[in-house]
Amino acid sequence: xxxxxxxxxxxxIVCPAPVPAHDRVQLGHGSGxxxxxxxxxxxxxxxxxxxxxxxxxxxxxxxxDGLEVAISTxxxxxxxxxxxxxxxxxxxxxxxxxxxxxVGASPRYLSVGFVLEEGLDLALLDRVLxxxxxxxxxxxxEVVTGDTKVVDRGKGDGLFVNTTGIxxxxxxxxxxxxxxxxxxxxxxxxPIGRHGMAIMAARExxxxxxxxxxxxxxxxxxxxxxxxxxxxxVHCLRDATxxxxxxxxxxxARSSHVGVExxxxxxxxxxxxxACEMLGLDPLYVANEGVLVAFVTRERADAALAALRSHxxxxxxxxxxxxTEAHPGIVVQRTxxxxxxxxxxxxxxxxxxxx
Amino acid sequence: MCLGIPGRVIDRRDDAxxxxxxxxxxxxxxxxxxxxVSDEVEVGxxxxxxxxxxxxxxxxxxxxxxxxVLREMSQLEELGWMADLADAAEGVQP
Amino acid sequence: xxxxxxxxxxxxxxxxxxxxxxxxxxxxxxxxVCGGQTHTIVKQGIHEVLDEVVEMIHGxxxxxxxxxxxxxxxxxxxxxxxxxxxxxxxxxxxxxxxECDLLQVKARGxxxxxxxxxxxxxxxARKHPDKEIVFFAVGFExxxxxxxxxxxxxxxxxxxxxxxxxxxxxxxxxxxAILEDPANRVQxxxxxxxxxxxxxxxxxxxxxxxxRVPIVVTGFxxxxxxxxxxxxxxxxxxxxxxxxxxxxxxxxxxGNRPAQDLVRTVFHTVDRGWRGxxxxxxxxxxxxxxxxxxxxxxxxGLEGIRAEESADCRAGDVLRGHLxxxxxxxxxxxxxxERPLGAPMVSTEGACAAYYNFGRMHAAAGA
Numbered sequence: 001x002x003x004x005x006x007x008x009x010x011x012x013i014v015c016p017a018p019v020p021a022h023d024r025v026q027l028g029h030g031s032g033x034x035x036x037x038x039x040x041x042x043x044x045x046x047x048x049x050x051x052x053x054x055x056x057x058x059x060x061x062x063x064x065d066g067l068e069v070a071i072s073t074x075x076x077x078x079x080x081x082x083x084x085x086x087x088x089x090x091x092x093x094x095x096x097x098x099x100x101x102x103v104g105a106s107p108r109y110l111s112v113g114f115v116l117e118e119g120l121d122l123a124l125l126d127r128v129l130x131x132x133x134x135x136x137x138x139x140x141x142e143v144v145t146g147d148t149k150v151v152d153r154g155k156g157d158g159l160f161v162n163t164t165g166i167x168x169x170x171x172x173x174x175x176x177x178x179x180x181x182x183x184x185x186x187x188x189x190x191p192i193g194r195h196g197m198a199i200m201a202a203r204e205x206x207x208x209x210x211x212x213x214x215x216x217x218x219x220x221x222x223x224x225x226x227x228x229x230x231x232x233x234v235h236c237l238r239d240a241t242x243x244x245x246x247x248x249x250x251x252x253a254r255s256s257h258v259g260v261e262x263x264x265x266x267x268x269x270x271x272x273x274x275a276c277e278m279l280g281l282d283p284l285y286v287a288n289e290g291v292l293v294a295f296v297t298r299e300r301a302d303a304a305l306a307a308l309r310s311h312x313x314x315x316x317x318x319x320x321x322x323x324t325e326a327h328p329g330i331v332v333q334r335t336x337x338x339x340x341x342x343x344x345x346x347x348x349x350x351x352x353x354x355x
Numbered sequence: 356m357c358l359g360i361p362g363r364v365i366d367r368r369d370d371a372x373x374x375x376x377x378x379x380x381x382x383x384x385x386x387x388x389x390x391x392v393s394d395e396v397e398v399g400x401x402x403x404x405x406x407x408x409x410x411x412x413x414x415x416x417x418x419x420x421x422x423x424v425l426r427e428m429s430q431l432e433e434l435g436w437m438a439d440l441a442d443a444a445e446g447v448q449p
Numbered sequence: 450x451x452x453x454x455x456x457x458x459x460x461x462x463x464x465x466x467x468x469x470x471x472x473x474x475x476x477x478x479x480x481x482v483c484g485g486q487t488h489t490i491v492k493q494g495i496h497e498v499l500d501e502v503v504e505m506i507h508g509x510x511x512x513x514x515x516x517x518x519x520x521x522x523x524x525x526x527x528x529x530x531x532x533x534x535x536x537x538x539x540x541x542x543x544x545x546x547x548e549c550d551l552l553q554v555k556a557r558g559x560x561x562x563x564x565x566x567x568x569x570x571x572x573x574a575r576k577h578p579d580k581e582i583v584f585f586a587v588g589f590e591x592x593x594x595x596x597x598x599x600x601x602x603x604x605x606x607x608x609x610x611x612x613x614x615x616x617x618x619x620x621x622x623x624x625x626a627i628l629e630d631p632a633n634r635v636q637x638x639x640x641x642x643x644x645x646x647x648x649x650x651x652x653x654x655x656x657x658x659x660x661r662v663p664i665v666v667t668g669f670x671x672x673x674x675x676x677x678x679x680x681x682x683x684x685x686x687x688x689x690x691x692x693x694x695x696x697x698x699x700x701x702x703x704g705n706r707p708a709q710d711l712v713r714t715v716f717h718t719v720d721r722g723w724r725g726x727x728x729x730x731x732x733x734x735x736x737x738x739x740x741x742x743x744x745x746x747x748x749x750g751l752e753g754i755r756a757e758e759s760a761d762c763r764a765g766d767v768l769r770g771h772l773x774x775x776x777x778x779x780x781x782x783x784x785x786x787e788r789p790l791g792a793p794m795v796s797t798e799g800a801c802a803a804y805y806n807f808g809r810m811h812a813a814a815g816a
Contacts, residue, residue: 024553024556024557025556026552026553026555026556027552027555027556028552201383207385207386207565207569208383208384208385208565209383209384209385210382210383210384211382212383264459270381270382270450271381271382271383273381273450274380274381274382274383274450275380275383277360277380277381277450277453278360278380278383278385278404279539279565280358280539335492335493335494336457336459336462336493336671337459337462337463337466337493337494337495337497337498337671338463338494338498339493339494339495339497339498340494341491341492341493341494347543348543348552351539351540351542351543351563352538352539352563352565353358353538353539353540354357354358354405354406354538354539354540354588354592355357355358355484355485355488355511355512355513355540357483357485357588357589357591357592357641357642357643357644357669358485359591359642359643359646359669359699360450360453361450361451361452361453363451371606372605373602380450381450381451381453385565388566388568388595388598390598390707391594391705391707391708391711392705393707394707401451401452403643403646403699405591405592405595405643406538406565406566406567406592406595407565407566407567407568407569407595408566408594408595408598410591410594410643410646410647410699410705410708411646411699411700411701411705413452413698413699414697414698414699415698417697417698418452418697418698421697421698422455425461425465425672425676426461428464428465428468429460429461429464429465
């Protein structure tokens with residue numbers, strides 16, 4: 001039975017069969033790259049647009065009775081559920097705590113929603129819940145309400161969890177993705193790429209072992225120090241999660257309509273660099289769970305670095321670039337030879353390559 | 356094409372007739388097939404690895420020699436910013 | 450990382466750049482064959498800093514880019530079968546076929562798995578005796594020994610639920626095709642360091658002789674590329690046309706004999722189509738009849754799947770070096786990494802993707 005697959009007819013200088021529009025959700029839509037952005041822009045925003053959502057910050061500060069309340073939500077779907085450095089429970093608490101911190105709020109209350117797969121080992125569930133309880137206590141947040149559902153075997157990766165957080169914004173402290181300005185310094189609180197590579201190392205099919213642990217951690221104390229020591233000089237804060245540092249910088253560059261120039265060296269732990277070399281991955285795009293990026297005024301950059309470094313999680317904080325008027329919306333990096341390369345959003349997930 | 360990364364052989368064994376070993380790439384370790392370098396590689400040697408296969412043994416002597424040539428060449432440059440290179444590290448880092 | 454990081458030393462790089470600029474008495478046109486070399490050149494901006502003395506034309510050294518549309522369609526067909534676990538290197542997942550790509554097949558329920566090594570696919574076959582495991586065996590000569598070993602091992606271990614979809618290509622015929630093209634402007638080549646690690650450089654000597662082109666076997670790190678360019682420019686300035694080896698830490702003249710032997714045992718030379726270029730005789734590898742049992746095309750009856758390339762596709766011009774990616778009218782508008790029209794925009798090694806991701810500033814400056 002012969003099957004003839006025809007390429008679409010050429011029209012002048014058009015390349016072979018253009019790929020028709022996607023009709024299904026793909027994994028790339030969850031990567032934090034361009035596909036994620038277009039899913040948001042084309043399907044979600046038109047239906048839900050309002051002035052808080054439109055800011056596309058890590059959380060929303062909404063008015064209540066003359067004051068403000070911050071709210072943020074995050075859903076965790078990591079596989080494997082346990083990995084070097086922690087488990088999904090740590091991510092679930094830290095992720096939402098960090099999102100609230102990034103909009104300048106003090107995290108206070110969490111709700112948790114679980115989708116459990118039939119057959120999940122209860123001892124594993126206990127370990128996840130223990131991690132959540134310990135992390136919540138350490139962060140000073142309380143889990144005040146929750147929900148649990150169970151789905152048939154095969155319908156979930158063991159466990160999906162959503163956390164939604166409420167926090168109280170600090171008056172006068174209002175970092176926002178729209179506030180980056182030319183001349184601002186770009187700081188990162190620590191070396192990049194640990195979480196994503198720890199997960200990769202734990203995945204079947206790419207089997208390698210490495211001294212890489214997830215960096216999952218609460219960034220709230222770092223933000224507190226920034227608020228106290230730098231205050232309004234902090235223009236933007238973002239935790240650099242899926243899509244890596246590159247995605248966080250691109251989002252801010254676009255929201256603020258400014259250009260970002262990165263220096264040649266961004267801190268990457270040796271083992272992460274080695275793992276990335278092996279798989280042909282760029283650390284700039286690898287997920288983190290305990291790294292924040294801060295855009296601060298030049299005058300306050302030193303104070304900001306000192307504030308970050310006063311915490312164990314931020315001890316390796318360093319300036320990695322600055323904001324420019326040139327090429328608004330675009331992030332570039334200087335190469336060792338003095339040329340520039342564009343650091344764009346990837347379309348979807350970064351894939352290991354042989355080429 | 357062809358992502359090939361150098362790593363150090365830290366052990367070798369036989370897996371049902373196939374020569375394999377563990378290779379360390381700057382802190383990351385993976386099992387690598389050593390069949391194509393089996394006769395020339397010992398534990399401690401460096402190999403270039405492509406898709407889980409060692410395709411060559413790194414000739415460390417050649418590497419050192421030619422790297423020295425590169426450094427000497429740059430030291431002969433009469434440009435201001437080259438002055439510091441004369442004091443640069445000795446050959447390859449451990 | 451030892452034997453890697455040292456070859457990124459910025460001071461030595463700048464000194465090499467300076468030497469090349471002083472060595473050249475005119476502008477020369479070079480081609481780097483390998484996609485990995487293109488990646489380094491564009492990412493580091495080597496083409497930018499050397500622009501006055503060297504024009505780098507990017508060659509067809511990206512097996513992802515040159516895999517024929519037909520093979521992609523066959524892969525998509527296999528991946529859609531419920532009894533198949535389709536395994537592949539990550540590079541192939543976003544290459545557009547006639548209707549979609551492997552990631553979309555995965556979205557529709559196909560079992561598509563990325564593996565790092567072909568032997569991992571054989572392992573998977575042993576783990577899932579109820580499924581058929583197919584491995585997408587693409588690549589140049591560098592990857593052929595690994596793919597050959599996977600087939601060999603499957604046979605040795607009696608793994609019957611394993612087969613390979615082969616799309617291997619070899620470099621020298623492609624270089625000949627470029628050199629025979631009347632519109633060719635390439636004056637010297639940087640040959641692919643890892644291809645030559647396997648194959649050695651003997652087969653390039655007749656090419657250098659016959660076409661009077663310098664060929665420098667070159668590595669992949671910035672210092673390697675710069676040293677390779679320096680050696681090539683040196684030959685051009687002297688009027689020499691030899692094969693030289695820059696990548697001495699890995700390449701020897703006769704290459705890796707055991708690897709070549711197993712490749713010859715499992716594969717034989719066949720004609721192969723190169724996407725965007727057409728069929729180049731004797732430019733590919735196919736499974737020998739003795740290993741037909743492991744040939745996915747035969748096992749699954751795929752010979753009937755045919756695809757037609759657009760004759761006007763510009764990807765071919767880019768792959769042959771006649772067109773810079775940013776000179777293609779679709780570049781960056783109708784064709785982007787998110788919505789690629791052709792393979793060079795998909796592969797991270799493809800010239801179009803490299804320019805889109807790294808080189809847009811240079812292109813905007815108007816080269």
